[in-house]
Amino acid sequence: MPLETSAEHPAPLRQVSQLVEGYVGRLGAIWVEGQVTEVNRRSGVCFLTLRDLLATVSISVTCRSAVLDASPAPITEGSRVVVHAKPTFYLPTGRLSLEAREIRPVGEGELLARLERRKQLLAAEGLFDPALKKRLPVLPRGIGLITSEGSAAERDVLENARERWPGVRFVVRHAVMQGSSSAQAVIDALGRLGSDASVDVIVIARGGGSIEDLLPFSDEALIRAVYACPTPVVSAIGHEPDSPILDLVADFRASTPTDAAKRVVPDVREELLRVAAMRDRALQAVRARIEHELHGLAQLRSRPVLARPQSVVDAEAVIVSDARRRAQSSLRHRLDREGDTVGHHLARVRSLSPLATLERGYAVAQRADGSVITTLDQVPEEFGVRLADGSVEVKKLSTKEIPHA
Known part of the structure; x- marks a missing residue:
C-alpha cells in the first residue's frame, strides 16, 4: 500500500527505510552484468564495486572469499563479470548492495555478442x-x-x-x-x-x-x-x-x-603543388585566350572595311555630295517657280489696287472718318479728296446731279 503523506503529516524516515528494506528483501537472487572497478579482501570477506558496462552506475557487492576464488578466471579490477546475487538494503545507512553467490567472468565472444x-x-x-554525417572542414x-x-x-x-x-x-x-x-x-x-x-x-x-x-x-x-x-x-x-x-x-x-x-x-606541400599547377593551368589558359583574341583581331583588321576604313567615309561622302547637289538644284528650281508665281500675284494685286486706279486720273472723296463718298447726299461741307500722290481738303460750294446714261 502506498504511504499517504502530506506536509502536515510526513512519514518518518525509519518507516520509509523499513518499507524499502522489506521490498528489497522480497526480491529474489538475480543475475547482473558489470565491470569490476575495485576489489578488497578483509578477513575472508570480499568487497567489490561493480559498474555498468555502458553507463556511470555503480553498486557495492559483498561475497565470501570462497565465492571469488571459485571463479574459473582471476577477478581483478577491470574484469567484466556476471554476478548471481541477492539485493540487500542496510537499514542504518540506507545503502543498497548485492550479496554475491556466484561470480563468472565474461568471455570475449560473449562480450562481442x-x-x-x-x-x-x-x-x-x-x-x-x-545522411546525418557532417563534412569535415577543408x-x-x-x-x-x-x-x-x-x-x-x-x-x-x-x-x-x-x-x-x-x-x-x-x-x-x-x-x-x-x-x-x-x-x-x-x-x-x-x-x-x-x-x-x-x-x-x-x-x-x-x-x-x-x-x-x-x-x-x-x-x-x-x-x-x-x-x-x-x-x-x-x-x-x-x-x-x-x-x-x-x-x-x-x-x-x-x-x-x-x-x-x-x-x-x-598537406601544405601538396597544397602548394596544387596551387602551382593551378597557376600554370591558369597562365596557359590566359595565354591561349590572348592568342585566340589576337588571331581574331588580325582577321578583322585584314578585312577591307578595316584595312581602309576611310573608303567607307569616301563612299558616304559621295552620296552626301550628290544628295546635296540634288537638294540645291531642287531648291533653286522651286524658288524660281515660286518667284514667278509671286510676280504674277503681285501684278494682279497691283492691277486691282485703288492706287493704280488713282494713278490713271481718278480720285476718291472721303469723309473725315475715312468712309468713301459715293452719292451727293453723303457730301459734307468739308471732305478730303484722295489723289495718287496725296490728298486735298476741299469745301463744298455746290452740287450737281449727273443722270446715268
Whole structure:
C-alpha cells in the first residue's frame, strides 16, 4: 500500500527505510552484468564495486572469499563479470548492495555478442545514418583533441598534423582513456570542445588495446553524446582491426591517430603543388585566350572595311555630295517657280489696287472718318479728296446731279 503523506503529516524516515528494506528483501537472487572497478579482501570477506558496462552506475557487492576464488578466471579490477546475487538494503545507512553467490567472468565472444546487440539497437534508432554525417572542414581554424595526457596517440596527432600544416591550432582536452571513468571523462571533454566556437573539428584519439580496454568507446552515453555534438567528430581509436561503436557514430573514422592527423588538415606541400599547377593551368589558359583574341583581331583588321576604313567615309561622302547637289538644284528650281508665281500675284494685286486706279486720273472723296463718298447726299461741307500722290481738303460750294446714261 502506498504511504499517504502530506506536509502536515510526513512519514518518518525509519518507516520509509523499513518499507524499502522489506521490498528489497522480497526480491529474489538475480543475475547482473558489470565491470569490476575495485576489489578488497578483509578477513575472508570480499568487497567489490561493480559498474555498468555502458553507463556511470555503480553498486557495492559483498561475497565470501570462497565465492571469488571459485571463479574459473582471476577477478581483478577491470574484469567484466556476471554476478548471481541477492539485493540487500542496510537499514542504518540506507545503502543498497548485492550479496554475491556466484561470480563468472565474461568471455570475449560473449562480450562481442552483447556489443553487437547494442550496436543493432543504436543503429535501429538511426544514430549511424550516413545522411546525418557532417563534412569535415577543408582547413579548420581550430582542432579539438581528446586523448590521455602524454600518450603516444597525442604525440602522433600533434606531430603529424603540424608537419603537414605548421600553422594548425589545437585545443587539447586530456581525459582518462581506459577504465570505468573513461567514458564520462571523454563526454565531459567533448561537451567543452563542442561549445567552443573556435573549434571546427574534434578528434578522439587512443592507441590500440584489447576489447576490454576499448570498451568505454562503445559506451551508450558516449555514443549519444557524439551523435548530439554540433561539431564534426573524428574517431581515431586503436588500430585498423579495432572497431568500437564510436567508429560508427563518428562523422569520420580514422584507422589510427596518425591517419586522423592526415584527415583533419591538408598537406601544405601538396597544397602548394596544387596551387602551382593551378597557376600554370591558369597562365596557359590566359595565354591561349590572348592568342585566340589576337588571331581574331588580325582577321578583322585584314578585312577591307578595316584595312581602309576611310573608303567607307569616301563612299558616304559621295552620296552626301550628290544628295546635296540634288537638294540645291531642287531648291533653286522651286524658288524660281515660286518667284514667278509671286510676280504674277503681285501684278494682279497691283492691277486691282485703288492706287493704280488713282494713278490713271481718278480720285476718291472721303469723309473725315475715312468712309468713301459715293452719292451727293453723303457730301459734307468739308471732305478730303484722295489723289495718287496725296490728298486735298476741299469745301463744298455746290452740287450737281449727273443722270446715268
